[in-house]
Amino acid sequence: MKRVYVNEDWCLGCHLCEYHCSFANSGKSDMVKAFNGNTKTTPRIVIEEGDDINFAVQCRHCDEPLCVKGCIAGALTVTDGVITIDDTRCVGCYTCVLSCPFGCIVTDNEKVIKKCDLCISRTGEPACVKGCPNAAIVFEERG
Amino acid sequence: MNYLIIGNSTAAIGAVEGIRRLDTTSSITILSDETYHTYSRPLISYWLEGKVSDEKIFYRPQDFYSANKCNVLLGKKAVKIDRSEGEVILEDGSAVAYDKLLIATGSRPFVPLMEGLDTVSNKFTFMKYDDAKAVKAVLKPDSKVLIIGAGLIGLKAAEGVYKMTKDITVVDLADRILPSILDNEGSNIVQKHLETKGVRFILSDKAAKFTDGTAILESGTALDFDILIIAIGVRPNTELASECGLEVNKGIIVDSTCKTSDASIYAAGDCTESFDVSTGTEKILALLPNAYMQGEVAGLAMAGGTKTYEKAIPMNAIGFFGLHMITAGSYDGDATSIQTEGNYKKLVLKDGLVKGYIMIGDVARAGIYTSIIKEQIPVPDLDSELLASKPQMMLFSKSRRLQNLGGVNVGN
Numbered sequence: 001m002k003r004v005y006v007n008e009d010w011c012l013g014c015h016l017c018e019y020h021c022s023f024a025n026s027g028k029s030d031m032v033k034a035f036n037g038n039t040k041t042t043p044r045i046v047i048e049e050g051d052d053i054n055f056a057v058q059c060r061h062c063d064e065p066l067c068v069k070g071c072i073a074g075a076l077t078v079t080d081g082v083i084t085i086d087d088t089r090c091v092g093c094y095t096c097v098l099s100c101p102f103g104c105i106v107t108d109n110e111k112v113i114k115k116c117d118l119c120i121s122r123t124g125e126p127a128c129v130k131g132c133p134n135a136a137i138v139f140e141e142r143g
Numbered sequence: 144m145n146y147l148i149i150g151n152s153t154a155a156i157g158a159v160e161g162i163r164r165l166d167t168t169s170s171i172t173i174l175s176d177e178t179y180h181t182y183s184r185p186l187i188s189y190w191l192e193g194k195v196s197d198e199k200i201f202y203r204p205q206d207f208y209s210a211n212k213c214n215v216l217l218g219k220k221a222v223k224i225d226r227s228e229g230e231v232i233l234e235d236g237s238a239v240a241y242d243k244l245l246i247a248t249g250s251r252p253f254v255p256l257m258e259g260l261d262t263v264s265n266k267f268t269f270m271k272y273d274d275a276k277a278v279k280a281v282l283k284p285d286s287k288v289l290i291i292g293a294g295l296i297g298l299k300a301a302e303g304v305y306k307m308t309k310d311i312t313v314v315d316l317a318d319r320i321l322p323s324i325l326d327n328e329g330s331n332i333v334q335k336h337l338e339t340k341g342v343r344f345i346l347s348d349k350a351a352k353f354t355d356g357t358a359i360l361e362s363g364t365a366l367d368f369d370i371l372i373i374a375i376g377v378r379p380n381t382e383l384a385s386e387c388g389l390e391v392n393k394g395i396i397v398d399s400t401c402k403t404s405d406a407s408i409y410a411a412g413d414c415t416e417s418f419d420v421s422t423g424t425e426k427i428l429a430l431l432p433n434a435y436m437q438g439e440v441a442g443l444a445m446a447g448g449t450k451t452y453e454k455a456i457p458m459n460a461i462g463f464f465g466l467h468m469i470t471a472g473s474y475d476g477d478a479t480s481i482q483t484e485g486n487y488k489k490l491v492l493k494d495g496l497v498k499g500y501i502m503i504g505d506v507a508r509a510g511i512y513t514s515i516i517k518e519q520i521p522v523p524d525l526d527s528e529l530l531a532s533k534p535q536m537m538l539f540s541k542s543r544r545l546q547n548l549g550g551v552n553v554g555n
Contacts (some may be wrong), residue, residue: 008541046508048537057536057548066510068228069157069439070432074202088201091189094506095432098460098469102547103508103534107467125212132514142549 001081002141004118004126005057010136011047013054021058022133024119039119042108044116045128054138056128059083059104059116067096067105067115075112082120087112144169146445147231147239149221149383150247151175152184154412154438158245159211160444169446169447171213172239174231176220179272180205185322185431187275191282191303200272221248224387227404242408244446246395247438248380250413251427252296254373259353266371269300281370282307289358290366292348293320295461297374301342302463304370309341314358318347324459324470328480329501332487336466377429379414392416394427398452401441409445411437419457421445421472421498421516428455454517460506469509472499472516479531490531495522497530508534 022041024035034041045058061083068076068083075089076096090112096105097113106114118139120124129139146162148155151173159171174291183202189195208215216239218532223232224246230238252268260266265281267274278300282288286308290297291313301311313320319330320337334344345364352359358366385391394416401409412434416425433455440452458471476493486504490497490512496519500512515525522530525538536544 008545015409026233048535053537053541055536055544055548060548066432069435072183072431073199074183074204091186091195093185093462094460094469094509095468096460097509098458098471098513099432100508100510102536103511105510107507130271 001061002118002139003061004058004116004129005138005142007071007136007138008053008055010134011054011056012136013047014050014133015047016131016133017045017128017137021045021111021116023042023120024127025114029090037099040108040110042106043116044104044106044114046103046106052136057104058128059100059118059119060102066099066101067118070099082118083114083115084117084120085115112119144446145240145242145274145290146171146245147241148173148245149231149246150249150412151177151179151181151215151217151246152247152249152412153202154247154249154435154441155245156181156207157435157438158247158409158411158442158445159207159213161444162446163442165443165448166229168212171211172241173208173213173215174219174221174239175217177271177273178218182272183422183431183523184270184272187269188259188299188303190272191275191279191300192306196323218248221383224383225406226387226408228525229407241407243409245438245441245445246384246403246408246410246414247412247434248383250377250379250427252373253376253378255375257353260264262355263353263371264355265369266300266373269296269303269372269374270377275303278304278370278372283369284308284309286369287367288312288370288372289314289366290372290374291315292325292374293317293344293346294364294374294376295321295459296377297372298337298463299461300372300374301337305340305342305464311341311344312345312368313442314345314348314350314360314366316347316349319343321345324457324461325468325501326474326478326489326505328472328482329468329487329489329503332411333463333466333468337463340464355429377413379427379429381414384408384410384414392425397437397441399440399453400444400449402436402444403451409441411441418453419456419473420454420457420519422475426457428457430458432458456513456516458513460509466504466551467506468501468503468504470499471509472497474499474501479532480482480500488531492522496520497522497525511535511538 021043028034222232390396395410413429489501491499
């Protein structure tokens with residue numbers, strides 16, 4: 001299955017992936033409208049910044065996903081390897097935040113959690129990959 | 144192969160999903176003394192509150208049993224396991240045969256003997272869907288609700304009734320709330336938060352005597368109530384196992400594949416003991432994720448698999464009135480605490496390992512700490528300067544990070 005991977009050596013820590021992710025999940029067709037302050041934008045990808053190293057982290061879509069196994073509401077499910085959240089079932093208990101070993105479940109004080117769905121509802125590459133200026137984030141099949 | 148599961152909650156569902164990963168054809172029979180499609184017990188407070196609908200309280204979709212080819216016998220109580228015949232006897236006298244049996248009988252509320260309790264008409268425990276329905280049936284605007292027990296269940300019950308009534312009093316024998324998951328500082332923060340919402344607490348006290356509508360506490364305080372909810376604790380349902388001669392301590396004793404002392408019988412969930420890697424001791428971990436993991440490995444093992452579950456720890460994610468907290472592991476060790484406006488964090492180290500943590504308010508990425516405890520990653524292998532600041536992948540060495548972020552197997 002194709003997943004998103006980051007190359008630490010190439011990641012500039014520019015945060016553009018966060019903006020592209022937020023925009024892709026904003027439901028807006030125009031980037032200006034998405035970021036004009038009237039829409040809640042929450043990236044499902046997190047940039048970690050160090051002294052000389054930066055990298056982006058988002059859902060690994062684990063084969064043995066602890067978030068799915070621990071979900072108290074049956075809201076997290078796996079379809080063709082992609083882990084998605086059912087907003088109508090999530091109660092915001094954050095057991096998935098407790099469980100995810102990569103820290104990839106995002107919360108923003110709204111009722112439901114948010115996470116990367118590999119942009120499955122859209123076509124082509126995930127928005128973070130498409131928008132990375134240095135090709136540090138790739139979407140590929142690995143063993 | 145003929146699989147039989149006693150129970151229809153989290154561990155049972157984990158077992159069905161485990162079995163069906165390896166065996167898509169054999170018969171699976173589920174016995175439940177309740178009459179509902181599998182539902183999530185921790186959602187009953189959300190249901191009572193009105194946040195979760197009748198349809199969404201169910202733990203799996205309505206077609207779960209048919210999709211997984213399960214024969215479900217609802218409203219059937221198992222009363223005996225006959226190991227020599229390989230069958231389970233039901234209350235109506237009928238027998239259901241098994242080749243592999245899973246005991247997933249869960250736990251039940253503990254209600255101690257209290258004087259006059261039998262005279263109270265509106266008294267409830269709070270674990271089952273029927274409990275929540277019974278409370279809802281009598282709950283009126285401004286009902287006086289008295290909750291005995293300031294643990295997870297008692298406080299979730301308080302949140303559950305809060306939309307209807309703000310007149311809530313919680314009594315606990317302990318001198319602080321949520322003593323099973325929080326330290327003193329954490330308990331104080333959460334108590335204050337609940338008090339700002341109007342919940343009243345009476346701590347270091349207990350109900351000595353009841354009449355219908357009044358509780359007299361040991362201190363002499365008299366409390367009037369319309370509804371009494373008893374949430375003192377839970378006890379494992381181990382009787383079926385012990386009566387048929389299986390090894391039982393506080394909970395049913397199982398190995399790392401959830402097999403009991405009988406090779407044909409497995410047990411999973413609140414009725415069993417788990418090995419807590421944060422303390423190195425066997426204990427009952429009555430937690431939903433633990434029940435699922437145990438159920439799943441039990442199901443896999445019943446179907447011939449070899450996967451084990453060896454990384455259990457106590458862990459909880461819960462919130463009350465918008466204040467979230469995540470806790471895990473053991474607090475015995477050297478603690479680093481950071482308290483800022485609205486947030487509290489405590490990280491506990493011992494023997495060169497991270498053993499436990501408490502995060503209240505800002506709980507972002509807590510699971511990274513959870514994994515460090517479960518995987519027992521030595522503190523010297525972590526970035527010691529970053530460790531207490533916040534959970535992040537930057538804590539790990541580059542090689543471990545590349546392995547983790549490049550790989551996809553996580554396990555259990």
